[in-house]
Amino acid sequence: MHNIYRGRFIVTSVSFLILSSSLLLADTNSSVTKSEKVEIKTKLVKIEGFSEAIPLSAIEDALDVRSGLFLEFWKDRKPYIDEKLIPSLAVTLKSFYDSEGFYDAKFNIVDSDKEIKIYIDEGKPVIIKSGNVISDYNIDEIIKNRTGERFKAKQFVEDKQKIISKLLLDGYCSYNLDTKAYVDLDKYYVELVYKLTKGDVCTFGDTTIVGADDVKDSVILSRVEALKGQRFSTKKARDTYQRLEDLEAFDTILVNVERKLYNVVPVDLSLKLVENPYYFSGGLGYDSYTGARIQAQLTKRNFLGNAQKLVLTTRYSLKEKLADIDFFRPALFSYDKYYLDFGSNGGYSNLEFVGFTEEKEYIKAFTAYEFNDMYLRAGIVLENIIITSLGTVGIQDGNFVLLYPYFQATYDTRDDKLNPKYGYYFSGIFEYGIPYNPDASDFTKLLLEARGIYTWHDYTFATVAKVGLIDEITNKLPESKLFFGGGSFGNRAYGYNQLGTITTPTTYLSNGALSFANLSFEIDYPINEEFVGAIFTDNTMLNQKNYDFTGAIISSVGFGLRYLTPVGPFKIDIGVNARDISQYGIQFQLGQSF
Secondary structure, eight states, X not given: OOOOOSSEEEEOXXXXXXXXXXOEXXXXXXXXXXXXXXXXXXXXXXXXXOOTTSOHHHHHHHHTOBOOOTTOTTSOOOOEEEGGGGGGHHHHHHHHHHHTTOTTOEEEEEEXXXXXXXXXXXXOOOEEEEEEEEEXXXXXXXXXXXXXXXXXXXXXXXXXXXXXHHHHHXXXXXXXXXXXXXXXXXXXXXXXXXXXXXXXXOEEEEEEEESOTTSOHHHHHTTOOSOTTXXXXXXXXXXXXXXXXXXXXXXXXXXEOOOOBTTEEEEEEEEEEOSOOEEEEEEEEEETTTEEEEEEEEEEETTTSTTOEEEEEEEEESSEEEEEEEEEEEEEEEETTEEEEEEEEEEEEEEEOSSEEEEEEEEEEEEEEEETTEEEEEEEEEEEEEEEESSOTTOOOEEEEEEEEEEEEEEEOOSOSSSOSSEEEEEEEEEEOOOOSTTSOEEXXXXXXXXXXXXXXXXXXXXXXXXXXXEEEESOOOGGGXXXXXXXXXXXXXXXXXXXXXXXXXXXXXXXXXXXXXXXXEEEEESSSSEEEEEEEEEEEEESSTTOOOSOEEEEEEEEEEEEETTEEXXXXXXXXXXXXXXXXXXXXXXXXX
């Protein structure tokens, strides 16, 4: 802490949860054993005298003023405050305005029976006179306090935290950082000083494992991205935590990298196996394509040990029936530091497309390798498919038995899987139909996808490109194996797989296509801390000829709203055909389309 007095004073360094050489990540379960109904007494709040320098919303957030949820439009949304917070209002306001550079701010608080009136006299702000950076590491883009602008102590502290985070991300755990703000309250200016020596590059050391006696070390180590000898990075520690959590075999995961031995950082893993291995989810839901549906899923975590997983899934709606069983075994095969997972699933599905129905029995098996940003999978699929036309011309009824191996490769550098702000993504999947008898379909199918995401001044720009090719070498494929468009990850003016072969910019068939391309652009912009708006365009080409991308294109435009939740954005998109606004679609989804 520091005392503010008339004249010059210094804002020095502060302590952070992430230390200079440590990162601690944890996932713990907590439970509530008793619930009590507590009556909270509140009063209305009126705030006056503030300027445009600090918006009313920021003042209300600092005082913990509430006004109801944005979506609760039927309720009275007048601002109110918990009466327990009233005695500390003056102290809270003083601290808040100090952090915003108004050290002479004065407040008049009038407390009546039903409301609190707060009048604010901001006074004269402290301006940044100079900023001196002495560093062997580029931090210019991190520092937000600029010469000539109002000094914000809160921003000054946040900048230091971001500098530390960037150093740790880039492998410098032995840095020496000294930041000071020399404030002159008589002259209303501040001089900023940043002194930084980044030090030597740190590396990861040995990995130790505590707990998880029912899981082999090889399974745990297969999820460790922070390998011995590699350059230290907090991202690799976070990725290790995330990959261990994805196994769903542990109640507690601690990835501790706070020890440092001469620029070498050991990785200490502390794990606790899941106590209740059974997890059930189910209920009523709605899908933009299949409509209302009932679904249920039962998961057995750590099935027979070694973090294996068994999942039973059922789903029923008027357009879809599904029963599926899925088995997953991590790190079944290993060589040196390379680990291969194994998975298999089988089941029955009955899905209604726009012009036909597909009834399918299937069984699949695969091996997969994942490390850093790369994911590789190779497998084989056996499918028995029955196609029944719903009166659509050109769709072949019949029974198709397909046997095909496939290979999938993904390279993903996005900073977040559900709500990315930066990064790029490449994916490709190739299938080859085996002609095991004269009636079997001999085919190749290739689908490529690329995504790019960049954020500038809180505006997120994203583009997604997809290209697909099918070659029916001998015999036709079942219609459901061809390309279709529409849905949250395609053209959002149409439902999932609604678009068949496109004939004009406003018309399309129910038949699938052999050549496919889709190009989407989207801009997301913040509305407030809870909501993000979006505008987008989707452009789709579907051609019945193979290796032909000269067909007609359906273009759509639209807008959307994203509500930010702890598990990712819940999004609603409304898209319309750019040539015919009577053709439109509404898409619901958890997570982004990019």
